[in-house]
Amino acid sequence: MKLVHPDPELKNQFASDNYAPICPEAMAAMQAVNQGHVNSYGNDPWTSRACNLLREFFETDCQVFFVFNGTAANSLALASLCQSYHSIVCHELAHIETDECGAPEFFSNGTKILLATGNGGKVDPDQVEYLVTRRSDIHYPKPKVLSLTQSTELGTVYTPDELQALRDCAEKHNLRLHMDGARFANALAGRDLHPAELTWKAGIDVLTFGGTKVGMAVGEAVIFFNRELAAEFDYRCKQAGQLASKMRYLSAPWISLLQDGVLVRHARHANAMATRLGDELQALPGVEVVHPVEANAVFVRFPQGVIETLQADGWYFYTFIGSGEARLMCSWNTREEDVSQLISAVRAALPETG
Ligand SMILES: Cc1ncc(COP(=O)(O)O)c(C=O)c1O
Numbered sequence: 001m002k003l004v005h006p007d008p009e010l011k012n013q014f015a016s017d018n019y020a021p022i023c024p025e026a027m028a029a030m031q032a033v034n035q036g037h038v039n040s041y042g043n044d045p046w047t048s049r050a051c052n053l054l055r056e057f058f059e060t061d062c063q064v065f066f067v068f069n070g071t072a073a074n075s076l077a078l079a080s081l082c083q084s085y086h087s088i089v090c091h092e093l094a095h096i097e098t099d100e101c102g103a104p105e106f107f108s109n110g111t112k113i114l115l116a117t118g119n120g121g122k123v124d125p126d127q128v129e130y131l132v133t134r135r136s137d138i139h140y141p142k143p144k145v146l147s148l149t150q151s152t153e154l155g156t157v158y159t160p161d162e163l164q165a166l167r168d169c170a171e172k173h174n175l176r177l178h179m180d181g182a183r184f185a186n187a188l189a190g191r192d193l194h195p196a197e198l199t200w201k202a203g204i205d206v207l208t209f210g211g212t213k214v215g216m217a218v219g220e221a222v223i224f225f226n227r228e229l230a231a232e233f234d235y236r237c238k239q240a241g242q243l244a245s246k247m248r249y250l251s252a253p254w255i256s257l258l259q260d261g262v263l264v265r266h267a268r269h270a271n272a273m274a275t276r277l278g279d280e281l282q283a284l285p286g287v288e289v290v291h292p293v294e295a296n297a298v299f300v301r302f303p304q305g306v307i308e309t310l311q312a313d314g315w316y317f318y319t320f321i322g323s324g325e326a327r328l329m330c331s332w333n334t335r336e337e338d339v340s341q342l343i344s345a346v347r348a349a350l351p352e353t354g
């Protein structure tokens with residue numbers, strides 16, 4: 001069987017950054033380390049190098065682990081932060097609630113997730129206060145973790161002030177802070193801040209740092225800024241089937257993307273394409289961009305029938321995130337001509353005006 005693309009005419013989609021191919025830098029890194037025999041299970045030189053580069057990136061002596069995907073990264077990190085009789089507070093649209101098929105609850109042996117609301121996919125501190133203080137009896141699963149997604153599932157980015165307000169609430173109630181950073185690179189690119197400002201200096205205990213959505217084939221980093229919480233995390237990974245024997249192929253791409261600012265450059269490009277797409281969509285009659293475009297996602301409400309027409313025209317995108325709008329996601333390899341092609345398709349699908 002020839003391993004060629006089933007449909008060479010397939011256009012670049014806006015369904016998810018998970019649709020995009022491996023970026024050249026990550027592919028080159030995998031090729032570069034594909035030489036000879038090296039120690040397995042993370043004991044190779046490139047994994048050590050990648051861990052040290054992440055410590056330099058965040059300017060702190062954090063503990064670093066690599067797992068295969070974001071669901072595992074989140075679930076195992078959360079399981080390290082609490083016991084089964086605790087609860088985790090997150091936004092009602094959080095990926096750990098909506099799209100991980102109960103993995104966080106499973107890997108923590110039953111920790112309950114409590115759902116907070118908040119505008120733009122961001123947790124409202126008042127909601128955290130309410131969920132934590134509404135009950136203190138033995139029958140209520142004691143809140144122990146606050147989980148934030150940065151950038152959020154709606155493509156927004158917490159500001160340092162917003163993170164500080166949530167940190168204040170977490171400290172008041174002795175909550176640990178988890179950050180789902182599947183698109184942390186996009187959050188970084190969206191705010192001109194040092195990675196430390198958006199993580200450990202903001203009180204984050206553990207970050208799951210996405211590599212996949214910024215161009216790697218596979219491989220998310222779990223980064224413990226609170227090193228004590230990382231105790232025996234390697235055993236947790238092994239038991240969950242998340243300890244890669246050929247770890248070099250997960251870690252080497254991190255080396256290539258962390259060097260020379262490649263990771264943030266790819267995220268900045270995706271964000272710029274999303275900004276352009278959002279601006280051009282907003283200018284079309286009857287089309288409404290419903291959330292601020294602060295990272296690489298555009299949430300848009302179309303006139304009746306446009307979604308169906310676009311889908312019939314071969315455009316794929318999700319409508320199950322948020323409150324039913326279409327999510328258009330840009331990636332490291334979204335091109336300006338892809339944006340123009342989609343805008344033309346939307347324009348053609350709009351109802352006749354006049
Ligand atoms: C916000 C967010 N967190 C976590 C994940 C989980 O990643 P994975 O699909 O690799 O398990 C995703 C998936 O794309 C995501 O969008």
Ligand SMILES: C[C@H](O)[C@H](N)C(=O)O
Pocket residue numbers: 015016017018095099
């Ligand atoms: C929603 C889906 O699970 C995936 N996290 C994505 O963003 O495409």
